[in-house]
């Protein structure tokens with residue numbers, strides 16, 4: 001088994017459990033995991049709600065679940081250690097100080113016709129902040145593996161450097177989409193990548209990388225980022241908003257139709273086109289779930305995201321601070337109070353981020 005096979009197997013199981021099963025996402029497109037989702041979901045959420053403050057304990061709790069023990073039983077030590085490390089990388093996603101979350105990206109999905117996710121800030125993050133809770137595991141890949149991945153148009157994130165060769169990263173950081181006016185840059189250690197902000201990111205804004213000048217074709221001619229849309233660049237270059245049969249226009253209109261409230265006059269939406277950039281705040285109110293679209297989030301028990309969030313954090317989405325009268329307060333204090341400072345991820349102090357929503 002190559003390093004790439006090992007990492008991709010670990011990544012696929014961990015993101016199936018912690019993203020697809022917990023949040024009802026569809027991140028792992030071709031999952032061959034044979035898991036009983038309903039049983040697992042409650043067990044995993046129980047561990048997350050007990051130990052989200054303590055990534056090391058959370059990893060131990062997840063590793064002690066029967067289906068994970070079963071998965072690891074016949075694996076080599078090197079696989080087990082990679083699995084543990086990668087699980088830790090994903091566990092940081094659930095730490096209350098983590099200032100972003102993974103969310104479904106309706107706008108991009110509409111363009112690419114795939115389920116697209118993104119990283120969205122849940123707190124204000126100052127310029128030049130190291131977002132160390134946003135990690136991915138980095139491994140070297142061979143020239144042949146690189147070619148296969150590129151030819152299959154796989155989303156995996158490949159870094160090429162003359163000095164270190166080709167490497168690939170998998171983990172939460174790989175959900176950062178590209179924008180030509182990016183707000184984070186990649187930093188690397190030997191085994192991981194993480195982000196540093198190069199401008200302020202406000203709560204609700206997407207965390208965005210720049211993949212390079214020619215990642216989406218020559219001069220990024222197929223780039224769908226908001227900056228390209230605003231400046232009529234990339235896929236939006238020479239786009240004539242008045243041309244009826246323009247393919248992009250058709251996509252825009254179907255996007256607008258699927259996101260407008262029932263009182264909207266659809267025929268007028270299709271005759272006077274609204275650029276998507278003016279709808280960007282839709283992402284903030286959607287809570288990745290259509291049910292929250294027109295409702296206040298706080299009391300919306302029908303929203304799966306809000307419900308799961310409340311089970312894990314005992315607070316309304318997107319706040320991760322436990323309420324004083326939470327039933328879990330006692331458990332949290334007794335389980336974690338002694339170890340929190342030593343085992344919390346080496347992240348910037350949570351006070352560096354400010355919450356506009358709390």
Ligand SMILES: C[S@@+](CC[C@H](N)C(=O)[O-])C[C@H]1O[C@@H](n2cnc3c(N)ncnc32)[C@H](O)[C@@H]1O
Pocket residue numbers: 105108112114115116117118154155156157174175176177178179216222223224225
């Ligand atoms: C590293 S992944 C980013 C996460 C991805 N949205 C997901 O859910 O897996 C890169 C993929 O995201 C999409 N993407 C990101 N930024 C884009 C952009 N500016 N224009 C078009 N597609 C983009 C493309 O499908 C691309 O292959």
